[in-house]
Amino acid sequence: MQSAIELKQWPTARSVPSARFFVAIVVLCTVAAAVFASWLPLQVSIVTVFLFAGPHNWFELRYFLTRLPVRFGRSRNFFLTAFVGLGVLTLVYVSLPFVYNAGTWSEDAWSTIIATWNTALLVWLGLLVWLRSKQKTRANWAWLIPLGLALCSLNWLGPDFFSLSLVYIHPLIALWFLDRHLRRTRPAWSRAYRRCLCVLPLVVAGMIWQLSQTSSLADNNGLFWRITQHSGAEVLPQVSSHLLVSVHLFLEMLHYAVWIVALPLIGSTAMAKVWDVKTVPVAKHPKGFPRLIAGVLIVALVAVGVLWFGFSIDYATTRDIYFTVAIAHVLAEAPFLLRMM
């Protein structure tokens, strides 16, 4: 009997790596990302965005599709708010550069426009939280109201700083997704993963310690200038742009690693067989939409190819367009993360 149990358990034990192996991989990847990001920030940033920006969006889209219910049911208002807000906020964000070029704006007026968009984002998030809290009657999310109001207040005091904080916080959301996913699929790894997360502030602190006194990066060409500006060199002129670009790149690398490697490999079989549309519940269900889902994924795959082509032809312009349009995937993370809580 004992041998029968052992035989039954043996293949599982062999196929699933231990938590120690998982921790070792996570720590190794974190340290490696920090080293590369600190060593050659601009060059590694160019290569990283070129290779992984598009694919990570594709994996993210596929992940969101797997989390989408076939029928919205009681969550109808939640998803309606999510999609309408996502569309409107993205459209407004994408139109901002055109608005800026269309007229002459004072610094104060432009800051007010940015603060207004940020406030709309916070209001949308607040609405989603409220709708979600109605479904989670046991959870007390009332403390999020003063928090949201305080964030709105800080946003109006320094809209540029608020926008910059989104640039740095967004990569960390992927780590939150992974945490929620591990709790569902591999609870045994969840505690180990959370311990690994404690390494993250230490690594960032180490990077700040090492790079805070370095001279700023030479941003004498358009591309390097764009990269340093994206990391906040203009908003924080006193901080070395080497430090800013390195820390941002480090977080971006972790973000890409989670979406492209960690979630598909660690997650369920639905995420492992990325090529199989039938593993997506919305496509698999008898009342689902297999053709629509397949079409969306194929179009997204073509978009990744177009993005690579664009990067090859004109990297700087494509990068600008990508990071403007990519606000959609930043926003899309919010409702799906809330659904996992």
Next chain:
Amino acid sequence: MRALLFACCVLFLCAVSVNADLAPSKPVDQKVSKPTQETKYLLHTSLEIATDAKAYEAKLQIPQSQLEHFRAALDHGPGNPPIVGGIALSSTRTIIAGLLMFLAVSVAGILIARASSFGRTQKTIAALVLFAVVIGAAAIITRGNAGPPGSYRWRNLPQSLAKGEATIGGVDIEVVPDDQISGRMRLIIPLKKQNTSGEE
């Protein structure tokens, strides 16, 4: 009702404290210079004025890191403020931010007061922490001159110079058009006239 009154009191106290301690306009000696819009405020740092009996020439020593900060601030463009200076320079935005902060503090106060899981002591501690955080954040954000004014550190400069001792205080670095200060560097020390008894 009690909770609402409590929240209003907290807000009222915050508003009074912050408004009373708003950062004053740039202290400029009207007799010495009249800065125009072309004057660029670069950053705030510290300055040590020391005497050296062996030196034959006055020296201005600038740390390498500070020089890089100056360069960064200059490269950044005209009139750009430092980190904290970029916050809430617009009155409209400050009013909206204040209103939202008022709502945030009020709601947080009410939630704390109504929380059944907190005891009276815990509620008091939470309220004090909230109060301290709000006052601290408001002081930093509004660049309130909490504590002694900058001139306080320079008050004993004449006596220190006479004794050959060093004096350290804060200094604002400004870049001024050449025609305003005749191409010379100028160090303006915020010293007030002292009476015979030595008191200000």
